Amino acid sequence: MADKYDYYEILGVNKGASEDEIKSAYRKMAKKYHPDLYSTKPEAERKAAEEQFKKINHAYDVLSDSQKRAAYDQYGDENGPMGGGFGGGATGAQGFGDFDSFFGDFFNAFTGGGRRTTRQNGRIDGDDISATVTIDFMEAVKGVQKDIQISRQETCADCHGTGAKNGSAYKTCGRCGGSGRVTMRQNTIFGQQVVQTVCPDCRGNGRIITDTCKTCGGKGMNKHTRIIHANIPAGIDNGQMLSFANEGNCGRNGGAKGNFILVVNVKPHPLFKRKGYDIFFDVPISYTTATLGGEIEVPTLDGVAKYKISEGTQSGTVCRMSGKGVKRIKSESRGDIYFTVQVQTPTGLSKQQKEILSQFEQTLTPNQSPKQKKFSEYIRK
Ligand SMILES: [Zn+2]
Ligand SMILES: [Zn+2]
Missing domain, CATH: 2.60.260.20 (Urease metallochaperone UreE, N-terminal domain)
Incomplete structure (x- = not known):
């Protein structure tokens, strides 16, 4: 994982840095963090410098070697001191020791191979x-x-994936002798390199088709x-x-x-909101039910259920129906339902209704609305 531990960053150079630039950056950094300079420093500082010195050396070891550098640019380094494997979850990812398979991938990536993984013998x-x-x-x-x-x-069922008619109209590739891989000299942006790579004649198959399968057109x-x-x-x-x-x-x-x-x-859902395995929604209830208490009907995932509202329930009260939420995946247990009571203020009252309500209001004592009482006391202070 290159982003975990960036060799270029360690040496303070750009990705496109030349060999000379890398060498000079390494000398500068190695001088700065050389353990000799830290022998009399506190332990924490000494340890940190030692770690940094190791990283610098490792970074230089990779970036000064054109093959290792090219592989690192493509894959990152699983052997870095910070550990971590190759990114991308490529199933065929292999260690640094196996350079030829690396360069098989290297090629594919440049020729539009996508995330496909080339393995030995051109297996993809x-x-x-x-x-x-x-x-x-x-x-x-x-x-x-x-x-x-x-x-x-x-x-392809007709050629069993060989691309050759009847699965047999092919001969062994002369260039690679059927191994699917050849040693090549190539000019890259890193200079000339000798690498083992996928055979260009047979594209790693080790076979040259003499008569193409008509069903798949040779694609296999x-x-x-x-x-x-x-x-x-x-x-x-x-x-x-x-x-x-x-x-x-x-x-x-x-x-x-x-x-x-x-x-x-x-x-x-038009009503239910889901968070994890719990369900949330609002339930409007009448002013009278909130005041006197009573049974209400509540929608659930299993149909309408009855729920007892207690006397003196305030608007905004959250009621819980345990185990009535969503069933958990791979478990029989369920989340909960939480509904919030919304007390409805009646509107459009008749003259008579208003009179009755006013009369009722006059009979209330401050202790019957404790929150309101406390609030009044607060603002008068
Ligand atoms: Zn075919
Ligand atoms: Zn070949």
Whole structure:
């Protein structure tokens, strides 16, 4: 992971720095952090300088070697003092000792090979493919099966992926002797290098096709439309992904199949808001129910339920229905429902209603509205 530990940054040079620039930057940095200069310093400072000195040396070791540098530019360094593997999750990522496979990848990256991983003998893993499905809120809560149509590359059945007619109309590549790899001298931006790389004649197959398979035109694979029966589990949330192993594009020359990744979008619900496995919403209740208490009807994921409102419930009170939320994936337990009581102030009162309410108001004592009493006391101070 180059970003974790940047050799160029350690030496204070640009990515395009020349060999001379790197050498001079290294000398400067090595002088600055040389352990001899820190022998009398406090331990923490000495240790830090020692660490930095090690990093500088390692950075120089890589950047001063054109092969290592080219590989580092492409992949980062898994053997760096900070550890960490290669980025990108490439399945065929290999250690520094195996330079030829590196340069196989190096080539592919420049020729538009994408994330495909070239392995020994030109094996290339298939790409993952992805699709998006949009489901209703309740489908996400209860789980649902969806048929997803995908289009993917599959190994040609007529030539078994060889690209040669009947899978047999080919001969061994003369240039590489069937190994799929050759040693080449090439001019790169890093100077001339001798590298082992994918054979350009057979492109790593080790075979030269003498009669092309008509079905796939020699590609060894064909595009097919398939239906994936996706069981979307109860509890799935918006933006979550499901992976279907080996349902992606086929590999080549014996490479592994990619996976199919399904991204699930969940439509919002008109009433329910979901946070994790809990459900939130507002419930309007009458002024009288809030004052006297009473039973109300509350919507839940399992239909309408009764809920007892206690006497003297204030607007904004949050009520909890434990275990009535969304079922957790891979578990039988469920989240909770939280609803917020919204006390409705009646509007459009008749003259008579207003009179009755005024009379009632006059009978109230300050202790019956303690919050209001406290507030009045506060502002009079
Ligand atoms: Zn074919
Ligand atoms: Zn060849």
